[in-house]
Structure formats: C-alpha cells, structure tokens
Amino acid sequence: MTVQVEFHYDFGSPNAYCSHRIIPEIEKRTGVSFTYFPILLGGVFKLANNSSPMQQFAEIPLKMKYMRTEMARFIRDRNLSKFQMNPNFPVNTVQIMRGALVAGEEGILPAYNEAVFAAMWEEGLKMDDPAVIGERLDKAGLDGAHILARMQDQGIKDKLIANTNRSVERGNFGAPTFFVGDEMFFGKDRLEAVEKEIARQA
Numbered sequence: 001m002t003v004q005v006e007f008h009y010d011f012g013s014p015n016a017y018c019s020h021r022i023i024p025e026i027e028k029r030t031g032v033s034f035t036y037f038p039i040l041l042g043g044v045f046k047l048a049n050n051s052s053p054m055q056q057f058a059e060i061p062l063k064m065k066y067m068r069t070e071m072a073r074f075i076r077d078r079n080l081s082k083f084q085m086n087p088n089f090p091v092n093t094v095q096i097m098r099g100a101l102v103a104g105e106e107g108i109l110p111a112y113n114e115a116v117f118a119a120m121w122e123e124g125l126k127m128d129d130p131a132v133i134g135e136r137l138d139k140a141g142l143d144g145a146h147i148l149a150r151m152q153d154q155g156i157k158d159k160l161i162a163n164t165n166r167s168v169e170r171g172n173f174g175a176p177t178f179f180v181g182d183e184m185f186f187g188k189d190r191l192e193a194v195e196k197e198i199a200r201q202a
C-alpha cells in the first residue's frame with residue numbers, strides 16, 4: 001500500500017519553512033514522498049474564518065513572547081541555523097504561490113520550493129516584488145522571466161483558488177497542514193505524529 005501524504009503550504013509561513021527543512025528526514029526514514037500542495041494562506045484564513053497568530057494574539061503580549069520562545073526552541077533543537085525572520089514580513093505571497101503551480105506543471109517544483117523558501121526565511125528577500133522574484137529564480141538556475149509571465153495565466157490563478165478551496169473543504173484552517181490519507185495534522189509540531197501515522201497506514 002502506498003501512503004499518500006500532502007503538505008499544504010504557503011511560503012509566507014515561517015512554520016511551513018521549518019516543516020520544509022524537516023520533511024526530507026521523514027521521507028528518508030519512511031520511504032514515503034510528500035506531495036507539496038500550494039495554497040494561499042490568506043484565502044484559507046478568509047474561508048475558515050481564521051486569522052494569523054500575530055493578529056489573534058496581538059493584544060496578549062505574554063502569549064506572543066511564549067510563541068517566539070517556542071519557535072527559538074524548535075529552531076535550536078533541529079539545528080535550523082539558517083533561519084532568520086524576514087524583515088519584510090508579512091509578505092503578499094500570491095505571486096510566488098502561483099509560481100509554485102507553474103513550477104509544478106513544468107516539473108521543477110522541488111528546485112522552485114527550495115529557492116523561494118530560502119529567499120523568504122534565510123535571505124530575508126522581499127518576495128512580493130517581481131524584480132526580486134525574477135532575480136532570485138534566475139540565481140537558482142530557473143527562468144525567472146518565464147515563470148513570472150506564467151503567473152499571470154488565468155488557469156494558474158484559477159488553480160490556486162481551487163487548491164485553496166479544496167484544502168479548506170478537507171478541514172484545513174491554516175499552514176502548515178498535512179494530510180496522511182484522510183487524516184489531517186496541523187502545524188510543524190505535529191510532524192512526529194505525521195510520521196507515526198505514515199507508519200500506521202503503511
């Protein structure tokens with residue numbers, strides 16, 4: 001039996017970045033490949049009547065402080081030493097999420113994901129600026145101008161909306177979210193449970 005695992009992600013989530021860095025270790029241990037499923041987090045929030053933690057807990061400073069502490073622990077314990085908070089955060093990710101769909105259609109999604117996650121959460125680039133996006137993709141050996149042009153295809157725009165709707169219909173309310181078969185797990189802290197569920201279903 002082949003276990004189906006989907007990673008519903010948006011580049012704008014630092015927790016999705018952390019998950020992206022840990023997923024290869026889980027794939028190696030389990031022999032199961034994760035399918036990257038691009039969504040638009042802002043759309044998910046709207047459809048699910050949710051909001052970002054920064055909005056939810058803006059007036060609870062102790063909660064915000066604790067969340068930063070937990071993030072620092074997670075990064076330290078997993079040696080994610082390249083991580084840095086993007087100084088342009090929050091970044092409008094609609095273009096780069098459309099780009100993920102383009103990359104998926106053209107068979108270059110792993111390289112695209114790596115380039116954009118690194119640009120967002122290791123290099124601190126302003127990844128809602130088309131010039132910056134194009135330059136960073138070119139640096140990664142991808143055709144920045146071509147991908148930027150295809151981001152404007154109506155089919156790509158519609159597909160991102162459809163992905164986002166489908167994700168929420170399955171129960172998602174944020175990112176990162178994982179589906180192991182029909183079992184949903186939310187958050188980078190649930191990756192251990194994801195791995196256990198993969199083993200159980202296998």
